[in-house]
Amino acid sequence: MLINSIEFWLFFSAVFLVYYLIRNCRCQNAWLAIASLVFYGYVSIKLLALFIVIIAIFHALAIGIKNNKNDFPSKAKWLKVTGICAGVATLVYFKYLNFFISELSLFLTSIGLTVNAGSLNIIAPLGISYFTFKLISYIIDVENGKIQAEKDIVSFTAYVAFFPTLMSGPIDRASTFLPQLGKTRRLLPDNIKDGSLRILWGFFMKACIADRIAPYTDAVFNNISHHNASSIALASILYLIQMYTDFAGYSHMAIGVGRLLGLKVTENFMQPFFAVNGGDFWRRWHISLSQWLRDYIYIPLGGSRCSKLRSYFNVMVTFIICGAWHGANWTYIIFGAHHGLWVIVSRIMKTPRVKLEEKHETLQNATWFKSLRIAINFMVCCIGAMYFRANSYSDIIIAWRKWLSSDWGIPYLQATVPLFTFGILSILIMIYKEYKDEYHGRPLFMHSKSIPISITCIALTIVFIILTGALESNSFIYVQF
Amino acid sequence: MKRVIINIIIILAVVALCDIAAGLIGNKMLMNTPEVGTLQTDAFQALFKKKCDVLILGSSRARHTFQPKMIADSTGMTAYNAGIDGHGMNYAMIVLQSTLERCKPQVVILDACAAMVTSVWLNNSIDDIKHFYGLNKPLTNYINDYGTWQLKSKLYSNLYRLNSTLTWMAKAHTIPIHDCDGYEPLYGNLTDTAIINFTDFETNSIQVKCFEEIIKTCRENDIKLYVYIAPSLEVTAPFQVWMNDFCRQQNVMLKDYGCHPLFFNNRHRYFNDSDHLNDDGATLMTQIMIKESLGLI
Numbered sequence: 001m002l003i004n005s006i007e008f009w010l011f012f013s014a015v016f017l018v019y020y021l022i023r024n025c026r027c028q029n030a031w032l033a034i035a036s037l038v039f040y041g042y043v044s045i046k047l048l049a050l051f052i053v054i055i056a057i058f059h060a061l062a063i064g065i066k067n068n069k070n071d072f073p074s075k076a077k078w079l080k081v082t083g084i085c086a087g088v089a090t091l092v093y094f095k096y097l098n099f100f101i102s103e104l105s106l107f108l109t110s111i112g113l114t115v116n117a118g119s120l121n122i123i124a125p126l127g128i129s130y131f132t133f134k135l136i137s138y139i140i141d142v143e144n145g146k147i148q149a150e151k152d153i154v155s156f157t158a159y160v161a162f163f164p165t166l167m168s169g170p171i172d173r174a175s176t177f178l179p180q181l182g183k184t185r186r187l188l189p190d191n192i193k194d195g196s197l198r199i200l201w202g203f204f205m206k207a208c209i210a211d212r213i214a215p216y217t218d219a220v221f222n223n224i225s226h227h228n229a230s231s232i233a234l235a236s237i238l239y240l241i242q243m244y245t246d247f248a249g250y251s252h253m254a255i256g257v258g259r260l261l262g263l264k265v266t267e268n269f270m271q272p273f274f275a276v277n278g279g280d281f282w283r284r285w286h287i288s289l290s291q292w293l294r295d296y297i298y299i300p301l302g303g304s305r306c307s308k309l310r311s312y313f314n315v316m317v318t319f320i321i322c323g324a325w326h327g328a329n330w331t332y333i334i335f336g337a338h339h340g341l342w343v344i345v346s347r348i349m350k351t352p353r354v355k356l357e358e359k360h361e362t363l364q365n366a367t368w369f370k371s372l373r374i375a376i377n378f379m380v381c382c383i384g385a386m387y388f389r390a391n392s393y394s395d396i397i398i399a400w401r402k403w404l405s406s407d408w409g410i411p412y413l414q415a416t417v418p419l420f421t422f423g424i425l426s427i428l429i430m431i432y433k434e435y436k437d438e439y440h441g442r443p444l445f446m447h448s449k450s451i452p453i454s455i456t457c458i459a460l461t462i463v464f465i466i467l468t469g470a471l472e473s474n475s476f477i478y479v480q481f
Numbered sequence: 482m483k484r485v486i487i488n489i490i491i492i493l494a495v496v497a498l499c500d501i502a503a504g505l506i507g508n509k510m511l512m513n514t515p516e517v518g519t520l521q522t523d524a525f526q527a528l529f530k531k532k533c534d535v536l537i538l539g540s541s542r543a544r545h546t547f548q549p550k551m552i553a554d555s556t557g558m559t560a561y562n563a564g565i566d567g568h569g570m571n572y573a574m575i576v577l578q579s580t581l582e583r584c585k586p587q588v589v590i591l592d593a594c595a596a597m598v599t600s601v602w603l604n605n606s607i608d609d610i611k612h613f614y615g616l617n618k619p620l621t622n623y624i625n626d627y628g629t630w631q632l633k634s635k636l637y638s639n640l641y642r643l644n645s646t647l648t649w650m651a652k653a654h655t656i657p658i659h660d661c662d663g664y665e666p667l668y669g670n671l672t673d674t675a676i677i678n679f680t681d682f683e684t685n686s687i688q689v690k691c692f693e694e695i696i697k698t699c700r701e702n703d704i705k706l707y708v709y710i711a712p713s714l715e716v717t718a719p720f721q722v723w724m725n726d727f728c729r730q731q732n733v734m735l736k737d738y739g740c741h742p743l744f745f746n747n748r749h750r751y752f753n754d755s756d757h758l759n760d761d762g763a764t765l766m767t768q769i770m771i772k773e774s775l776g777l778i
Binding site: 458462473 | 482484485488491492495496499500503608631634635638640641643644645647648651
């Protein structure tokens with residue numbers, strides 16, 4: 001039951017109606033928890049029991065930490081460590097065990113030892129990467145005293161299993177989400193308007209851009225050795241746009257659904273294509289994950305309050321974990337390392353750039369200089385997207401060989417008419433909107449203060465999506481994580 | 482709140498008006514699709530226009546194998562090749578039933594391949610022609626009988642029905658109009674010699690039902706039906722076994738050229754790629770077909 005499917009919207013309509021008929025906050029939370037578990041069960045009934053057990057264990061651990069924090073701080077600390085280990089172990093078992101087994105068997109074979117290691121038939125629970133990160137941060141925050149442990153298991157379940165964000169995030173923090181569950185939510189006009197517009201924009205990004213690009217990127221990356229360097233370069237650029245519109249599209253829809261339910265969900269993207277360097281990019285891209293990694297990995301490692309070399313090491317470790325979070329595949333680890341390296345290079349380049357800007361004062365406000373920095377960052381991110389999409393690390397080697405060879409020619413453009421007509425038009429519309437959001441911040445188009453303009457734009461957007469979008473409820477890239 | 486509700490109603494009314502307008506304009510445009518030889522325009526010709534004595538049904542293999550002009554020259558019968566890339570038995574059935582609304586062919590040549598009776602092309606076949614829902618009776622009946630409830634509910638919208646038609650329609654109007662017989666020759670010779678063996682084969686009940694419906698329709702209308710398996714280097718042995726059994730049970734003539742030595746031993750000469758004959762191969766195969774099937778009439 002994907003967020004862009006008819007089934008989801010029928011389910012949501014039922015949830016929405018009952019939700020606002022209830023006038024009591026605890027009952028609303030209970031309804032939300034039930035709906036979320038039903039949603040989970042619908043998608044993956046076999047693992048529902050496990051999911052409930054995991055929620056119950058972490059709830060009990062947090063209560064244990066709270067009860068022991070003042071009198072037995074070491075016991076509370078142990079409970080926190082237990083919680084972290086349980087979260088990490090769950091992730092490792094379901095996501096990485098088969099990968100470790102196959103890599104170990106490959107290694108042993110390479111040194112001449114014969115092993116007969118089969119893979120285990122493990123089905124990863126839906127949204128495991130998202131809910132385990134939620135649970136780990138919750139346990140740490142409770143032990144650190146940043147938040148109070150939630151006594152009510154129903155509210156806690158509603159937070160962890162909140163169905164719009166369950167499959168693909170954003171990874172909400174308990175400190176921002178749980179307090180919202182303490183008040184009765186009422187149906188407010190602003191919430192309806194904002195939520196609906198977010199959902200509509202999310203649909204536009206997914207159906208008119210991401211799913212229109214997908215056939216092209218699939219055709220190139222699934223058969224990389226048969227394509228020339230220009231096709232791979234074009235596919236890499238398009239894949240970065242696809243990744244963004246697919247994931248941001250989901251996030252917009254999830255945030256919009258949350259808003260319709262009277263809940264503010266963490267923002268996940270902020271015009272990432274206007275970032276000027278690696279650090280800036282990750283402040284705008286998958287914000288909920290990058291902030292999580294910053295708070296629970298990077299800062300505990302020492303952050304930037306240590307020697308330069310050590311801080312670079314911390315960055316690299318954080319980004320490799322970021323890459324590995326996406327899945328058990330070397331391509332994701334390379335993706336993480338690539339971005340880590342880019343953040344380090346951006347930091348190293350900061351001093352000479354500042355000096356240059358001081359020397360030539362006009363540079364600081366020069367549009368061409370900023371555009372150049374944006375373009376360089378974009379190209380680096382496109383290479384990262386290629387690592388992310390490549391089916392294996394040997395495909396990455398093939399791509400680089402082609403780029404470094406003279407195999408540049410006319411890119412493959414067959415069978416991509418919808419992409420190169422309405423797809424490109426949609427990309428231009430999105431870039432224009434993001435440009436306006438980034439530099440002007442004025443409410444435009446659908447958000448215009450003029451009601452006739454706003455209504456016309458909304459209606460035209462709906463018509464445009466239905467007429468030109470890919471409406472077959474295709475899956476989202478980040479659902480697999 | 483009242484204001485929001487009014488706005489929502491206005492938006493929905495505007496969208497509904499656009500939907501109605503799109504339906505009216507779209508239907509008119511669709512029914513005036515020019516004959517230019519692209520896949521979509523050929524599908525229109527097959528569903529609404531062409532009349533023939535010999536109707537060829539199938540997928541891309543049929544499209545690149547059987548030459549209606551040669552059939553007409555040799556037998557004096559008019560022929561049309563309604564084979565389309567990536568379309569299964571359901572599409573073939575809809576084309577046959579649509580043709581019968583205009584004329585009664587004497588012979589149907591059905592070129593079958595494994596993907597046509599499995600679920601691989603089940604949805605593709607319909608997605609590519611769903612814009613004719615409501616305009617073409619056999620297609621409408623098929624969707625009403627076999628379509629998912631999601632598809633049926635989406636098809637209430639004209640905008641959805643016309644989704645993605647603008648691009649091919651615009652492209653079609655840039656190509657000069659010319660008579661097309663559905664055959665699309667492939668030029669060039671095979672470089673790779675290997676046979677590709679597939680072992681996975683599982684029939685789809687809807688596709689099999691459509692196959693049975695084609696046989697039944699031909700019988701009821703006294704049309705001679707010949708089932709062919711055109712030469713290919715992509716061999717799905719379980720499919721060939723299934724096909725032989727099925728045709729024997731249904732008492733239908735099957736001509737299996739799946740891995741025929743005449744073509745296989747001269748594969749560099751007759752194949753364009755592992756799954757399609759080139760123009761020379763198509764000429765030879767059409768000659769064989771005329772001799773052994775149409776020669777009997």
